[in-house]
Amino acid sequence: MSSVRKLMASIANSLPLKHGISLWCPQHASLNRTRLPSSFRSSASARRYGVVSCAFANENREFVIVGGGNAAGYAARTFVEHGMADGKLCIVSKEAFAPYERPALTKAYLFPLDKKPARLPGFHTCVGSGGERQTPDWYKEKGIEMLYEDPVTGIDIEKQTLTTNSGKLLKYGSLIIATGCTASRLPDKIGGNLPGVHYIRDVADADSLISSLEKARKVVVVGGGYIGMEVAAAAAGWKLDTTIIFPENHLLQRLFTPSLARRYEEFYQENGVKFVKGASIKNIEAGSDGHVTAVKLENGSTIEADTIIIGIGAKPAVSPFERVGMNTTVGGIQVDGQFRTSVPGIFAIGDVAAFPLKMYNRIARVEHVDHARRSAQHCINALLTAKTHLYDYLPYFYSRVFEYEGSPRKIWWQFFGDNVGETVEIGNFDPKIATFWIDSGKLKGVLLESGSPEEFQLLPKLARSQPHVAIAKLQKASSVEEALELAHASVQAGAV
Template sequence: MSSVRTFMLTLSLPRKHGLSLLSPQSSSIGFRSFRRSYVAASSSAFANENREFVIVGGGNAAGYAARTFVEHDMANGRLCIVSKEAYAPYERPALTKGYLFPLDKKPARLPGFHTCVGSGGERQTPDWYKEKGIEMFYEDPVTGIDIEKQTLRTNSGKQLKYGSLIIATGCTASRFPDKIGGNLSGVHYVRDVADADSLISSLEKARKVVVVGGGYIGMEIAAAAVGWKLDTTIIFPEKHLLPRLFTPSLSKRYEELYQENGVKFLKGASIKNLEAGSGGRIAAVKLEDGSAIEADTVIIGIGAKPAVGPFERLGLNTNVGGIQVDGQFRTSAPGIFAIGDVAAFPLKMYDRVARVEHVDHARRSAQHCIKALLSAQTRMYDYLPYFYSRVFEYEGSPRKVWWQFYGDNVGETVEIGNFDPKIATFWVDSGKLKGVLLESGSTEEFELLPKLARSRPSVDKAKLQNASSVEEALNIARTSLQV
């Protein structure tokens, strides 16, 4: 098995950009069909504790599910959202991108990135939910569920009886243990607005920043730290950046770009502990080899875990994590669904089970699930894996970076372009084009990528290798679609 293939079988990425894939298996999960009898809800501000539809979670999946309820005219007086956050659902990718920019770089702020503006929809501010008759419970996470009685219990003691339940709890950040300094002042994890606000407060006073993790979160936060003109070091145990997707040669291009912006790399390093200074704040990152890196701010970006909380009884997938669902996001319990990061679902086009931590999947899974719940739709979810990143986009940046990847990174790779500014990588397996990554493409070129990944056309690898430019290589791939 190739190293690339191994990656796709074990990958678990942060939030908006992650994916966990299981080795090929039947996607028939054995869920029984059912028709759920709804609990009637009062349309007059919910006079009782009965709710026809309840969404648990306050992230992207919850926001897009709410919009789909509204589109089907099934939200007003019928839908309730229970969230641990203090804010209405928002587009989380902004938190490690535009939100972390210095104030003079015009950083993103709420309500500017409430869902569903990320996909061109109407911004869903708290007033939007009120206008649509959707009841919101903020800062009141669910702590228990009685599946037989169709009842949820929240942290404040509320008892909510539901007709249909949609679990959209997302993920929580993987943390360093407290015993090695994971909870020190100045050590940050970014999953929500409160986390990002805390990090900004540190960045305003920081001199030396250490980012732990060479994946999406690490790359995006390090790029943001450059905007603050801070001494920035990325530490990770792998041999190169983002090994779960990037080839070594592609990683080298990005590493050189970061180094040109003053970022230092410490690769292949293992951390022993985080050390505090005299005031109890982080002072250094101590490595297993005995050396130490001075730091007054540390950001941990080492992945995330599905927030299954009180829902473990519904059945977890032991390989990719998360709650097991079928192609319509039904769990093993009638009337209960799971969407977004927390759902382990059949990845139809590759015939395996996946758990995808990415904003695109959060949006699409929410829409698919609610349409299936509210209509006669029986079509199975057919997702095309998609990842992207945008960094160095603040004002005054000498170069803004934006890449997209579609498909499956299996087989041999063909890299075209000199990263000035474009570069493309094609994954070819048994003569078929399985995946493609493009940096700094045009709108038309980016629109071609999902067509290629979805069609998986036969492609002449030698012709790709001999292409003189990214444009020529993409034209070769485009022609293969017609054949």
């Protein structure tokens, strides 16, 4: 027996058989199949398992990642760290670019052209977390096969085969679904796809929007969430007449309290942004050339616009993977604490995964770059090693706006934990403000605007520890610094 085969036999005998472990045989050009024990078969269908060649002369791939976003890039890095990428990993993407840090698209990418906007290759993964910039050359050097602009259109679970738009067949050993989300769109019948209407999920979308901003005079942003706030801030940097329309009572209603939202709204208004709250769109109007001219609201009023950006949410991109197992409550593909789906050998990570949020004992689907990064790393580590610990994610959200040169003030907030219970707000927004969520006497979540690096580093510790905090004492804090010190002291007291 060769040294390689002895090594493989040793690994196979020493590791407990676990859902998703792949054994790679570099000397076999065909896909040999072995049966999993019945306890590891999907309840829907028994999946055959096998080993594949690292030579891509045929359709066989050992590991395939479907999707080209943040999760795919961080998963690729983790494969490389384990020495399991070279000649074994294939990434299939609908985009023309190697994976990149998608948050840049609604932030620095949209800066005015004289304000040093972000451009590729500057924000390829994994620079967002301080890692190496993974350019197309990086993937070549690491022996990773990249299939660009060729999205997966079909899957045969029994045959472990993917079909791409170009007709390519890919036979996989382990499959990682990292397809992310698609932008929610307004219906065509009310003008959702007229020239001048923009959605933003990828570089092509951002490029199209920039072309419009260069010629725009009046911009309407539909949606008061992350996308709406970030795009409106960028449009203000272009010195454009900018209006945000949304049906809720205040900005980012799923997270901000009314009083906190009012602070942000005042700052936006100081920067020339107008608000139309509690409004619903009836239709988008167009001129004789077919290009947008205005947004008509259900109340009969009309707002002129030559550029419209729709930011009304996103939907998990699950097609063509519905058979893998959907979660009908939060959407996306159901996985366990190691991102395994109901089909052995198939995993789902990032925005598309409906996973157990361990610390809050519920199933969640998180659309955020931090979860995309962490879920990718956890999944691949579990796939390639004998580690069996479950994903224990602390919800984290952030945003940065008005960061371009010449801005009167840069805005950057971070939130950790769960926004449930009573709220205590400390500070006056200038220079900083903090909001604490207290439920049954425990600190559940905390948001900080314009904090110091040390203060931001304290937030996850507070949210994960969930210390008992006296609301009355917290309310008497004279500053954000004092409030954070009180919360931190509660953590230390609890530890003692």
